[in-house]
Amino acid sequence: MRHILIKCIIILSLLFPTVLLPAEEKELIVPKGGNLSTMLRNEEIPGQQIVEVTNALSVHYNLKHIYPNQKILIKVDDDPERRLMELRLSADFDKDNVVRYNGYAYESYPEMLSLKLVPVAAEGSIESSFYNDMAAAGVAGSKIMELFRIFSFDIDFQRDIRKGDLFKVLYYDFVKDDGTVAKHGPLAFASLKTNFSDVNLYGFVTDSNEYDYYSAEGKSVRKTLLKTPVANARISSSYGMRVNPIYGYESFHKGLDFAAPLNTPILASGSGTVELAGWFDIYGNCIILRHSNGYKTLYGHMNAFGKGIKKGVRVKQGQVIGYIGTTGMSTGPHLHYEVILNDVKINPASVKSPPERNLTKAELERFNKRKSEIDTIFDNLKKTD
Ligand SMILES: [Zn+2]
Secondary structure: OHHHHHHHHHHHHHHOOOOOOOEEEEEEEOOOOOOHHHHHHHOOOOHHHHHHHHHHHOOOOOHHHOOOOOEEEEEEEOOOOOOEEEEEEEEEOOEEEEEEEOOOOEEEEEEEOOOEEEEEEEEEEOOOOHHHHHHHOOOOHHHHHHHHHHHOOOOOOOOOOOOOOEEEEEEEEEEOOOOOEEEEEEEEEEEEEOOOOEEEEEEEEOOOOOEEEEEOOOOEOOOOOOOOOEOOOEEEEOOEEEEOOOOOOEEEEOOEEEEOOOOOEEEOOOOEEEEEEEEOHHHOEEEEEEOOOOEEEEEEEEOEEOOOOOOOOEEOOOOEEEEOEOOOOOOOOEEEEEEEEOOEEEOHHHOOOOOOOOOOHHHHHHHHHHHHHHHHHHHHHHHOO
C-alpha cells in the first residue's frame, strides 16, 4: 500500500511538480557583505539552480542592491534534489520580487502586496521631552522627526515647549496581511498647544498632487523669511564687495540695504523672539530677531522701535518692529538688513523660499471636507482607546 502511495506521489509530482511536494519555508537575513549566491549555497541549494534563480531574479532586481538585514523568504522542497521552489525578497514597502519554479524553469516577477491603511491616533502632554512623550504615546520615531520639522515653522522648540503642553497626532500605517507595519504613512493631522500658540496642521493633497500641511484655515505653514522687510523700498546696496560709503575703501557688505523715506515701517521678516532692541555699534538703533531653524535677522539704523518691541518679546511675521532711520554709521535713511544662519551672515537673497501658495477656492472646499473627516476619525479613534 505504502509502495503504491509513493509511486502515486512520484507520478503526480511529475505531473504537478509545484503543487504536491511538501516544502520547507525559511526566512534568511542578509548578513553584512552577504550575497544571494552564498546564502543559497549555505542552504545547500545546488549550483545550477542558484545560477538559474539569480538569472531570473536579475531581470527585475539588481542583485548588487541587496543590503544587510534585508529579508529573503525561500521555499525548498524536501526531496534529495533540494529544489528551490520560491524565493521572495522585499523590493519596496509595497512590493516583493518573487522567483518561482514552474516545473521547468524559474520565472521572476514583482508582486504588489495587499496593504491596508490603518489610522494611528496619539494624544498626550509633554512631561519630559517632545520626543520621549510622543514616543511614549505610540508615535513612530520617523513621524516624530517629521513633526519637529513641520512644527518648527511656527514653534521655537528651544523656548516655547513647556511641561504640560498638549499634542495630538494622526497618521496612517501601511499594514501587511500578517499585521506587521510595512511603512508609516503620511501625517494627516498634528496639533501642539503651548503657552504661546495653538498650532493645528492638516495634511492635504492639492489639485497639482502636492502633499503639504495647512492650518485649520487652509493656510500653508511653510513660512520662510520675507524677502523684503520694508514695503515700497528699493535695494540701495546689495550683499558682497562694495566701496564703503563712509570710509571709501573696499569692504564686504554682509547685508542688504533698503532705501526708503524716514519713518517707513520695518516688518519682522519672520516670526520669532526679539534678542536685541537697542543701540548696537555702527548699526545704531538695531533689532535682532531669533527665528526657528537657526535663523536670525538683524535690522539696523532705525529711527525708532515699534510699539512694545523689547528684548524677549515675541513677534509675528509681518509685524511692524521699527521705522526707517539713519542712526549709527549711515549716510541717509535706509535699513541695513542681515540674515544670520547658525551665526554666519548669509546673503538674504539666497534664503530659499519653498513654494508657498494659497489653496484655490475649489481646493479650500475639498480641504474643509477633509479636515472635518480627519477630526471625526481622530475623535472616534480616541473614543475607542
Ligand atoms: Zn548696509
